[in-house]
Amino acid sequence: MYDINQQAQIDLAPDETSGAIANPWQQLRSLTPARIALGRAGTSLPTKALLDFQYAHAQARDAVHLAFDHPGLSAALAERGRASLLLHSAASDRDTYLKRPDLGRRLDAASAQRLRDYAEAHPGSIDLAVVVADGLSALAVHRHTLPFLARMEELARLEGWSLSPVVLVEQARVAVADEIGELLGARMVVILIGERPGLSSPDSLGLYFTYAPRVGLTDAYRNCISNVRLEGLSYGMAAHRLLYLMREACHRKLSGVNLKDEATVPALDDEPPAETGNFLLYEQTPAD
Secondary structure, three states, X not given: OOOHHHHHHHHOOOOOOOOOEOXXXXXXXXXXXXXXXXXXXXXXXXXXXXXXXXXXXXXXXXXXXXXXXXXXXXXXXXXXXXXXXXXXXXXXXXXXXXXXXXXXXXXXXXXXXXXXXXXXXXXXOEEEEEEEEOOOOHHHHHHHHHHHHHHHHHHHHHOOOOEEEEEEXXXXXXXXXXXXXXXXXXXXXXXXXXXXXXXXXXXXXXXXXXXXXXXXXXXXXXXXXXXXXOOOEOHHHHHHHHHHHHHHHHHHOOOOOOOOOOOXXXXXXOOOOOXXXXXXXXXXXXXX
């Protein structure tokens, strides 16, 4: 039988080569990217743990300041037969964007006019406006936009929804999608945006969905699906949850805090989906 106390006596012995004292919970590190069981050297962290932290911090900083490769993304979309529009927020550069979040929530005058001109030249209803913005991690957008859009757009077309061109926005915050959706006259809008990098996730993509978008809405009117990346929420699962929210929003005519994600989890091997929904929600059984 495994004896954790006996193992702890072994693990707490100093490493003769490095002088570091290991942690008895070391084996748990293989199960999580969290910084646990780092060990110690005297009263400090071991050199390796400190260097790993500094490397992760540098990755996060690089992700924040990485330039948005919108020409490359636009070209990749064109190869897939998807048109795109490039717009810019009212934040003129990255420094302004980081210091003035409010400017990132609105389009600059030229971009707003360009969108009005597009809507006038292409009359007709749009069910879903699709927006992609650099946010706080262009790295996330570069890595995950194309594979996620492929899943999402396939499901949206099965629903018969009309889609806008992919609107690419530089130096943007989440709320800029509401202005874009309003100018396009779209029934719904979704924005794919780079989330604030964590020390183990510099490339996390966030999805924010709004029904009946318009300027001035608060976060209470949006639904968020976060941590879309290979190590987090898969593209297929994220698309499944988003499509559920959009169907329910069309039915209930709302989004945000009054629209809960109760999507069932798709089962493997074409089995019927699990009957239980969001594990945070319990089912109320009728009284006898």
